[in-house]
Amino acid sequence: MASFPRRALAAVAGTVAAAATLVACSSTGASTASDSDTPYSAPDTNVSANLTYAVWDQTQVKAINANLAEFNKKYPNIKVNVDVTPYADYFTKLQTEASSDSLPDLFWMNGPNFQLYASNGKIEPITGEVKAGAIDPKNYPQSLDQLYTLDGVQYGVPKDFDTIGVWVNKALFAEAGVPIPSKDWTWADLQSTAAQISQKLASKGVYGISAGMDGQTTYYNTIFQSGGSVISPDGKTSTYDSPATQKGIQFWTDLVKSKAMPTIKQLTDTTGDQWFVSGKSAMYQGGSWARSEVAAAPIAKDVMVLPVPKGDQQATVIHGLSNVVAANSQNKQAAQALQVFLASKEAQQQQGDLGAVIPAYNGTQDAFAKSMPGVDLQLFLDEVSYAKPLPVSKNTAAWNTLETNLLPDAFDGTKPVDAVLKDLTSQMNADLAKE
């Protein structure tokens, strides 16, 4: 038995070591933002390089490979490894890589994380490419150019975008004998319709509406629709305690209260999209990206889509990913060449045609709009005109966690909405002050 102490002690040591290594592998000193005036010129077509391109969505890899095949026609000697990491771990991994200055040459970036990487000089501005005329930001939705701009410097153009709509199961409407609302519907229409369906189909366990209960697909939309906001324009203070914002949150509390929607617990166990595709909710407020899931579901033939309803004003959340180049890439010129190619009309058209996403380049979205015959997907594109970008700051993740932890109490009526929002505002402000 004498060997136990040593073995056990080793295990003890191992405990923290594992945790510690994670912390310890960060290098010191954030590199300063690289000179944003570095000129860009397309590399020689025979340049050879090995690039890593990090992404998180496996379903888009097919379209990416098609893009890369085209790219390699021009640059046969640039080898690109596509590195897929599931979203749940993607940014944890990326952050560790950024700390040790070993970021992939080119990688997907999203709005919530962008300012963090840009403000710490981890990613390369596209100023040079824009000056050289290789990329023209005017070709993409302006709200998304804005999303990837920090202090007047742009670091990427969108590769795709998504907006939010309400997916409708016509068969359940018919079963409940409730007329389908028109495209110019309002909050009141949505609430009464959903409540009626829940009531009429209660015996079958069918609800009027379900939603993801996250900001992007759910409450940011209603907050914008009631004229509210989440964060001040300078990104320094929370505006969750404003009356308009409270109204946007209250919208969902009312839906839960009237049983028009499953409870928050039910929606955590079985997510909003699952309720919808399994025919247990008649409406689902979700992103344009739900299209592939909906189209593959048994209910697909009964599906149509409506724009998000109008509150005090018309609004929806727009978000899109961007390809960004690591500031310390060893093959920066080659990586930028790929970035330029992926931003081109040709590449984005190909992405759209293969049905992966809604490409961001203006005029390449036709394929998406027609991808579900009989379903008016065009409305997701029309929504761009009044869409507002996803609210972000430098450390978005910190207050996103607060939203996830605190808001459910407001939605399911455990605590008064104003009390929850007051609490959320002060905690969020504390986080923002640290940025």
Next chain:
Amino acid sequence: MSAVSADVSESAPAPAAPATRRKRRGVRRGDGLWPWAFVLPLLAGVLVFYIWPILQTAFYSFTTWGVFGGFKWSGLDNYSRLFTDPQLYRSLLNTVIYTAVVLLGVPIAAWLASLLNTPGLRFAQFYRVLFFLPYVAMPAAVALVWRMIFNGDYGILNWALSLFGIPGPSWVNTPGFALAAVSVVGLWSSLGFSMIVLGAGLKNIPPELYEAAELDGASRFRQFRSITLPLLAPSVFFVVVVTTIASFQLFDLLYALLGNHNAVLPKTMSLVYYFYNAGFVENDKGFAAAIAMVIFVLIGLVTLLQFRLQRRWAGNA
């Protein structure tokens, strides 16, 4: 485990036999660097991957970090913040409750192991594999399956409860029930490992002891108390220590079972989840290092306590 070998019959804590009493030779000056050369490969690994990171973490726990590195000294700031954060105590309590529930699995495992040890039991090997499978299955996969079982609307557990007229809760997102759900899964998945170790311990108890005891007219209970318990004590001790340490590190199961968008997390998170949240979600690495140090010290203390206790009740076996 082989220490509990057959010759244990002659008075248990076999005092170092004369043959092994040969004087152990310590390192002498004349040996030069040779002894170090032999331990170096092992030592290097321990130093680089265990000791050095611990020292670094200890140092970083006194600093405040930028998101991508770059730190400044902040003294005891992290610790004063940590010890006034109610979340620390909540996470600690959750971890202790979880550990306690999982430790309940040790007697259960001992009982199952003795059942499997029944002479002439058919398919014993098969049962053993059956119980061991959850231990080798990936926690993420295990959690996915349990998530379906625990589903409030469509889960099989609530369906079974409904047969008795009991309305089941939404297990993984109701405070209290969520921790219970995680603990039960933790117990279930640790059962196999404990069973194998305890089973091996049982096998090592020579059957002659029981025969002799029977001849002396010892009752079943007396046999259990005077033979099984003391001779199994080292195995039990090992299992308890290892299970405790593993339970204190609860993370993956919790993360996968509850998901990271679950509102019960603040009320349910474990110490390591608290660490993860601070370090990788809130990007507060110095603070996370302070949490890691607290976990380190706690596990050290608990293990120390266990060794003390071992000397008490297993030492005189």
